[in-house]
Structures are given as C-alpha cells and as structure tokens.
Amino acid sequence: MKKIVLAVATLFAANAYAGDLNQIGTLTQNQFLKLSTDLGAASAYKGVTPATPLGAVGFDIGAEITQTSIENSAIFRQAGAGDVSNLVVPKIHVTKGLPGGFDIGAFVSRVSGIGGSLIGLEARYAILDDGLTTPALGVRLSGTKLSGVSKLNLSTVAVDAMLSKKLTLVTPYIGAGSVRVKSGADVAGLREESFNKSRVFIGMNVNFLLANIALEAEKMGGNNSVSAKAGFRF
Numbered sequence: 001m002k003k004i005v006l007a008v009a010t011l012f013a014a015n016a017y018a019g020d021l022n023q024i025g026t027l028t029q030n031q032f033l034k035l036s037t038d039l040g041a042a043s044a045y046k047g048v049t050p051a052t053p054l055g056a057v058g059f060d061i062g063a064e065i066t067q068t069s070i071e072n073s074a075i076f077r078q079a080g081a082g083d084v085s086n087l088v089v090p091k092i093h094v095t096k097g098l099p100g101g102f103d104i105g106a107f108v109s110r111v112s113g114i115g116g117s118l119i120g121l122e123a124r125y126a127i128l129d130d131g132l133t134t135p136a137l138g139v140r141l142s143g144t145k146l147s148g149v150s151k152l153n154l155s156t157v158a159v160d161a162m163l164s165k166k167l168t169l170v171t172p173y174i175g176a177g178s179v180r181v182k183s184g185a186d187v188a189g190l191r192e193e194s195f196n197k198s199r200v201f202i203g204m205n206v207n208f209l210l211a212n213i214a215l216e217a218e219k220m221g222g223n224n225s226v227s228a229k230a231g232f233r234f
Contacts, residue, residue: 023080025187040181041223050164051138054097062231
C-alpha cells in the first residue's frame with residue numbers, strides 16, 4: 001500500500017515538468033482522431049471498485065495509479081509530447097455510499113507526458129446487492145474532463161454495467177460499457193471529434209478490516225489499461 005501511495009505522490013510532483021501538446025496544430029484530421037482515441041482511453045473514468053454498494057455510512061478512499069498503453073506514439077511525439085508509449089494517471093479517489101444502493105465518487109489527477117489535469121465524477125446504483133447466493137449488479141454513469149493541455153479540450157461520458165461477488169475478504173468483479181469521447185483543438189484546420197468506444201474490464205478488491213487494495217484491467221478499443229488502488233474502504 002505504501003508503495004502505491006508514494007508512487008502517486010511522486011507522479012503528481014513529476015508531472016509539473018511533463019511535456020505538452022503544443023504542436024497539435026501540425027496534425028492532420030486523421031492524426032488528431034488517433035491522438036484523441038488514445039487520450040480518451042487514458043482519461044475515461046475507471047472506478048477500480050466492485051458493484052457492491054458501500055451503504056449509507058460507507059467510504060472508499062485511496063491513492064490510485066492507472067497506466068494506459070498508447071497506440072500512436074509517433075503522433076504524440078509530433079504533437080509535442082515527446083516519446084510517450086504509456087500514459088500514467090495518478091489519482092486521489094474518493095467514493096461515498098448513500099442510502100438506497102447509491103454511491104457517488106470523484107477523483108483528481110495529473111496525466112504524465114502531457115502535463116494535463118484530469119477530474120472525474122461518477123454516480124452508481126446497485127440494482128442487486130450482494131447476497132448469500134446472489135452477486136451484486138450495478139450500473140454506473142461517469143464523466144471526466146481533461147484541462148491544462150495546450151490548445152486541447154477533451155471530455156468523456158461513460159455508462160457501464162458491473163457484476164461482483166464478495167468472497168470473504170476478496171471481491172472479484174467484471175463489467176462492460178460504452179464511452180463517449182469529445183475532443184476539440186483550438187487551432188485552425190482541425191474540427192472537433194466525437195465518437196463512442198466500447199470497453200470491458202475485470203478487477204478484484206481485497207479488504208483487510210479498513211485497509212483496502214484493488215486491481216483492475218480494462219480494454220477500450222485498442223488500448224489496454226491497468227489500475228491499482230490502495231487505501232481504506234469501510
């Protein structure tokens with residue numbers, strides 16, 4: 001747990017010296033679409049939590065790291081970000097349980113390699129709670145906004161369905177959904193791109209009293225992401 005927290009803190013500090021997409025105006029429209037696809041996969045909300053609701057007094061607080069593979073490294077280099085093969089997104093992530101099977105969550109982040117800030121929000125509802133013989137089934141609506149990147153505006157909205165089953169200390173989960181990415185460049189000659197990408201993900205949450213560790217792997221289009229979170233869940 002300490003290693004994840006330290007890595008998140010280090011990456012937040014290091015991103016103050018990250019590159020920028022200050023040459024985005026040199027891209028063609030097709031290149032801008034590919035750049036936006038990679039950025040959308042890295043920016044889309046990752047819950048890194050099972051479908052099981054927290055309950056009215058529950059909290060899930062953690063330091064989190066997501067690494068997303070980049071399919072178009074040469075385009076990032078042309079756009080001014082330098083040599084980027086992965087985007088690393090360190091986050092501080094908080095989820096609060098509400099009555100009636102609802103949870104709300106948010107994170108704040110910096111995106112390595114491009115010097116951008118990322119915020120995300122979610123609302124989740126458990127259609128079924130974890131029972132003795134039945135899994136938890138939930139739906140999630142989420143959104144993110146990337147800012148602070150030169151001449152680029154990017155946001156995502158996602159809808160996902162999730163299934164999880166608590167097995168004493170371990171809760172495995174799976175999910176699938178669709179992400180809407182909207183990306184615009186404040187340069188002449190590049191029009192806004194807006195597109196949908198499907199995704200699937202699988203994860204595992206391990207809870208030792210208050211201490212909590214969660215791992216998640218996601219595939220969105222051609223991009224793969226892995227996330228790890230350490231903190232407290234109760």
